[in-house]
Amino acid sequence: MIKDRNSKTSFEDVMQAITLRDALTPLFRHKKLLIVTFCSVLVATTLFAWLWAARYYVAKMQVVVEQDRSDPAITTAQNAAVTSNKPLP
Numbered sequence: 001m002i003k004d005r006n007s008k009t010s011f012e013d014v015m016q017a018i019t020l021r022d023a024l025t026p027l028f029r030h031k032k033l034l035i036v037t038f039c040s041v042l043v044a045t046t047l048f049a050w051l052w053a054a055r056y057y058v059a060k061m062q063v064v065v066e067q068d069r070s071d072p073a074i075t076t077a078q079n080a081a082v083t084s085n086k087p088l089p
Helices: 011-017 020-029 031-056
Strands: none
Touching: 020 031
C-alpha cells in the first residue's frame, strides 16, 4: 500500500506552513495585556536591580588637582625658562 504524498500533510509540511505572523497573531489579539505585562515586568526588574545594587555597590571618588599649568607659558624668547610653583623635595 503506497501512500500518496499529496493526500495527507506531514508534520514537516505543517511546520513549514507556520509563519512568524501566524505565531505572533495571538499577541496582537491581546495588545493591552501584552503591553501591561511587558511594562510591569520591566518596572519590577528595574526596581529589583536598583534596590539590590544599592546594598552591594558603593561608589567612592577622589579628585586630585595639582596647582601648576599643564602647558608651558608662551614667550618670545628662544630659550624660555619654565617656572614651577612646586616646592623642591
